[in-house]
Amino acid sequence: MGSKFGGAASWANIALSVAAFAVGVAIVGKGGGGGADAIVAGAPLLLFSEGLKLGIGLCIAVQVSALSGLIPGLTPRLVGFISAILMIAAGLIGLAALLFPDFRALGAYVNPVALASVAASGIWALICTIAARKARLFPTWLTIAGALLPLPSLAALIWPAAGFGAFIVGLLWNRGLALILGRRRDAADGQSLTPL
Secondary structure (H helix, E strand, O other): OHHHHHHHHHHHHHHHHHHHHHHHHHHHHOOOOOHHHHHHHOHHHHHHHHHHHHHHHHHHHHHHHHHOOOOOOHHHHHHHHHHHHHHHHHHHHHHHHHHOHHHHHHHHHHHHHHHHHHHHHHHHHHHHHHHHHHHOOOOHHHHHHHHHOHHHHHHOOOOHHHHHHHHHHHHHHHHHHHHHHHHHHHHHOOOOOOOO
């Protein structure tokens, strides 16, 4: 059951990430560079953006839970849930800054917290990739994606433009998880499996 929801969450994560990227581009196009300045640029878009962050955080949590059944150990689960919590926190902080004037100053913390979530997600991918090598759980292309994801993810903490690289590799990573967890669901249902 966890694999079924995990696969769906992975596809949903891809859709939400693409939507969040598009909204981010639209916000910058309106003149909002981030934080409190972005609030002035377009509140409706930002409300949607913060809702997307909540959705992405929940998807990560489901993915971590589903993958923990395949990859043993507390560390992958802990780092993965930290990433999910940070992304949900970024969305909640953003919503508070938008909806309550007294909390508007919190808008400056939205991007740093979201970037910390991205960094934690990259570390989670690397840990899962290392653990999965013993069981040969991931195909080569997914192993490469998981190994590379921490680089742009961590770089984005210092150079936010590197977040685009994390976005691209993250899409590949999430696609791989969707296929892996989908195969586990099909195997549980007795369906024939296709190569990854």
